[in-house]
Amino acid sequence: MQRTKIKELLTGAEVGNDVLLKGWVRTKRGNKYVNFIAVTDGSTIQNLQVVADAEKFPEETLKDVTTGASVAITGELVASQGKGQAYEVIAKTIEVLGKADPETYPLQKKAHSLEFLREIAHLRFRTNTFGAVFRVRNTLAFAVHKFFNERGFVYMHTPIVTASDAEGAGEMFRVTTLDLDNLPRTDEGKIDFEEDFFGRATNLTVSGQLEGELAAMAFSDIYTFGPTFRAENSNTARHLAEFWMIEPEMAFYDLKMNADLAEDFIRYVIRYAMEQNREDLEFLAQRLQEEDKAKPQQERQEMTLLEKLEFVVSNQFERITYTDAIDILVNSPAYKKKKFQYEVAWGVDLQSEHERYLVEKHFKKPVIVTDYPKDIKSFYMRLNDDGKTVAAMDILAPGIGEIVGGSQREERLELLTQRMDEIGIPTEEMWWYLDTRRYGGCPHAGFGLGFERLVQFVTGMGNIRDVIPFPRTPKNAEF
Ligand code: 4AD
Ligand code: MG
Numbered sequence: 001m002q003r004t005k006i007k008e009l010l011t012g013a014e015v016g017n018d019v020l021l022k023g024w025v026r027t028k029r030g031n032k033y034v035n036f037i038a039v040t041d042g043s044t045i046q047n048l049q050v051v052a053d054a055e056k057f058p059e060e061t062l063k064d065v066t067t068g069a070s071v072a073i074t075g076e077l078v079a080s081q082g083k084g085q086a087y088e089v090i091a092k093t094i095e096v097l098g099k100a101d102p103e104t105y106p107l108q109k110k111a112h113s114l115e116f117l118r119e120i121a122h123l124r125f126r127t128n129t130f131g132a133v134f135r136v137r138n139t140l141a142f143a144v145h146k147f148f149n150e151r152g153f154v155y156m157h158t159p160i161v162t163a164s165d166a167e168g169a170g171e172m173f174r175v176t177t178l179d180l181d182n183l184p185r186t187d188e189g190k191i192d193f194e195e196d197f198f199g200r201a202t203n204l205t206v207s208g209q210l211e212g213e214l215a216a217m218a219f220s221d222i223y224t225f226g227p228t229f230r231a232e233n234s235n236t237a238r239h240l241a242e243f244w245m246i247e248p249e250m251a252f253y254d255l256k257m258n259a260d261l262a263e264d265f266i267r268y269v270i271r272y273a274m275e276q277n278r279e280d281l282e283f284l285a286q287r288l289q290e291e292d293k294a295k296p297q298q299e300r301q302e303m304t305l306l307e308k309l310e311f312v313v314s315n316q317f318e319r320i321t322y323t324d325a326i327d328i329l330v331n332s333p334a335y336k337k338k339k340f341q342y343e344v345a346w347g348v349d350l351q352s353e354h355e356r357y358l359v360e361k362h363f364k365k366p367v368i369v370t371d372y373p374k375d376i377k378s379f380y381m382r383l384n385d386d387g388k389t390v391a392a393m394d395i396l397a398p399g400i401g402e403i404v405g406g407s408q409r410e411e412r413l414e415l416l417t418q419r420m421d422e423i424g425i426p427t428e429e430m431w432w433y434l435d436t437r438r439y440g441g442c443p444h445a446g447f448g449l450g451f452e453r454l455v456q457f458v459t460g461m462g463n464i465r466d467v468i469p470f471p472r473t474p475k476n477a478e479f
Contacts, residue, residue: 012077024070037065069096148221153222155224211224212249213380227245238456250445253445258408411441
């Protein structure tokens, strides 16, 4: 007999037939007449209830059918008499494939805290919460490819190991095969990277953008979707040292077209997850409501998770310039009451508290902030006519803050090299990048969306460590 996934069994398509299901035991309860075994196989948040007649399956036979054990069960799929499920299986055979000793198995019936589950990241996939989160993550990843491919974008694989620092922020993880206990030195006593594997210093990529720009100069529209690495020592609920980024890059786009695309993209992937993962999202929404009950009134969510998502997909994002944002902040009650911890002034970057004020308190919707001062943004952003600001955009989302960073790129060779000189980025090393400005350069733009921040937004999970299977954060890379 062929195994059928539980998601399919629960549609009732095979009712009246004998079926084979395989999965893991969630719970087992029973009395002297009958045992009820809830089984999951990860295909859906729903368990399938298996009914085992106590005459046929006495408790001694079922002793290894404990929470966490893997089982193969055959039986007839029938419409359920009981409440809580539409279909159930009347067991004919039950085989335990892998036991899970109840004395030591950490995931017992009770609810566990997210902090505890983080310490057993190798097992947390098996909980309802992480099952839902990672199914939604999968759908969102698929939706990313679907969105761009429907629009004729070419998926470009950019390198993980690189010699350049795309963001110029110096937050790179070095990649080396040099013997750390015995580093080769040059005559001046510096580490001799010529002896290293690649014959030069290399690092893990912080962004695929620069390589993406090269490809956009041939395919018009491309996107990357891969892991990126930042050695920033930020221990927050929104930073990872290893995160996945989606970076589209489009030739012949200006900043407005870039912002339009980013907005369409975010709405599209959220809508797709709402269609595909309704039950998972309802479960996660319920979870948040439970969490809210423990909070004081003023900290509770105004909207449920699904209401929030529906609102985002059906309303335009707000668009303001950085200069307007500073105005709003300086005139806000929060500023007057000295509620902000960090300085607000033109020329100073927005901190997460400011971003969240703008989206959560002022506009109450996602906001696209454009035209930042050039000195707080990366070297490749296009200088505006005012000579002070660049054609940058950040998209800020409620509960998250920055979810997208992007810009129109500086396509004018002279202005670009001048900027690189000012900041001290060696133009000789970036000759390959500058060649796009020398040969057939054109106006172009792109953005980067932090995939985990998107997953956080859609699932409502408060900590970014809970939306990536194996989070990499400072002092933490055990699994
Ligand atoms: O704003 P960032 O640094 O922009 C870039 O990397 C550009 N090269 C993108 C581009 O224009 N192609 O990063 C983009 C996004 C941020 O908005 C944020 O969502 C996410 O990447 N991000 C992080 N996510 C998790 N952990 C971190 N440490 C992150 N740093 C950035
Ligand atoms: Mg940014």
